[in-house]
Amino acid sequence: MILPRPIRTTSFPQRTESDVTSVSLAAQQLSVTYTLAGNRPLPALGPTTFAIPAGQFVCLVGPSGCGKSTLVRALAGLEQPTSGTALVADRPVVEPPAQVGIMFQDANLMPWRTVLDNMALPLELTGVARDEREQAVFDLLPQLGLSEFAHAYPGDLSGGMAQRVALGRVLVRRPGALLLDEPFGALDALTREQIGLDLLAFWRQEGQTILMVTHDIHEAVLLADRVLVMSRRPGRLLADIPVTLDRPRAISDTYHEAFGQIAAEVRTAIERA
Amino acid sequence: MKGRRDYVRLSGRLFVPLLLPAILLIVWQIVVSLGVYPEFIIPSPLAVFEKFVEVLGNGRLLTNTWATLSQTLVGLVIGVLGGVVLGYAIAKNRLLDDVLSPLVITLQSTPVVAYAPLLVIWFGSGPTSKIVTSALIVFFPMLMNTVVGLNSVPASLRDLMRSLRATPWQMFTHLEVPAAMPLLLGGLKVSATLAVIGSVVGEFVSARAGLGWLINDARYNFDTPLVLVAVFMLAVIARTLYALVGLLERRMLAWRR
């Protein structure tokens, strides 16, 4: 049932103060070609060009295997471009940039570390003292709904909780940009929606730049400022659709007419892919 | 009520493993009592126990046990370190893998007993040849488990560490070592018992001390009870080492439960 609700006219102050310096993300004629067995080339991505200003929340959608993960990995410095450039804070990426945090489709936790130690890992690697890094984790746990699980091992967590730990691990370093590769893809719809809203809350606090890959049009429109649509492999940019919905957003927004229109626009673009 | 059940369960867990040895002991005594075999083939449990007390008293048992145990431990440490270091090198270096793997696999398939005499010729009949035999027999499974362990480190976790700008040393200490730990400890468990075998094989070939040597010596003198005492001591050594690694495993792999 579509609930009638007043259209918001006031735009909310976007975010509270934060000491995170968000950074821009961009690609210039970026392309990646993998080399398969027998030296056969497999063009996976591009050439693709786009720019995401600092602080923007962008979702990336496209057909399976079109090179979305490849694009994210190139921006994270995990994959070398075959040609063109990936840019973070206007500088070409040659190795994983310190200001960027990446989150994968799998929680990718270390099974031998507790939730606490998994989340503290990024700080541990940069030499932050134990007290300080544990404090940073304990500050995050309540918002992630993980307060009682600090000392649990990943083997004892549900998929949704494991993914929350992974989210905490990427947030604890307070990076200026987040690259999220289908972070909630493996979760059920309800859990996914909830974590998505939690992510929005973190974003409002910190104001990082976010590039998030998703298969879910609904999720993309609910969360993003902009939705990028990619073509079939080798992926190129097909459409760049602004999401002109007010913030903060809530699930109830999805019943709104404007929401449906934008979602339809994204769907049409994907179908042309 | 619950306390009593727990008590019964605990005592059950302690006594059940002792049941089978007790039965064997009784069967053994019955066979001896029937007098089917002469004493020097199957001595009575009591004769063996008396021998045990005797050699324990005159120090023969402990001297030889210590000889075997010390060789075993030194060989174990050398073999484990060598296997892990070379295994790491092979897992990290393609060229080294191509050059060394065929040789390593060939050497591993060769029975130790076959080349143990060579080791005695080269390293003499003192402890050194036993240490070398132990180290060699331990070296191969340790090397294999290290290679397999390192190759089992998930690529996704390597990517994570790279994205966190981990140094090569952090990659080693924070990812490779803990990820390979289950296989390393598995290798160590096998190695602990193999190291004992290595020592004894060396002692069988030629030695001046040790439980293997004691077995040979007792055999020549038709002192079957002493053979059994020495075998029993070897079993105790091997079982204790195995249990110690098991304990280590329980502590270090608590997360696997």
Ligand SMILES: Nc1ncnc2c1ncn2[C@@H]1O[C@H](COP(=O)(O)OP(=O)(O)OP(=O)(O)O)[C@@H](O)[C@H]1O
């Ligand atoms: N390391 C690799 N070596 C060779 N080919 C690869 C490699 N990684 C990805 N590919 C190929 O590149 C293409 C793009 O892969 P990518 O993972 O970027 O797609 P994707 O858009 O993320 O797909 P999905 O939506 O299924 O996650 C695919 O055809 C894939 O098989």
Ligand SMILES: [Mg+2]
């Ligand atoms: Mg992907």
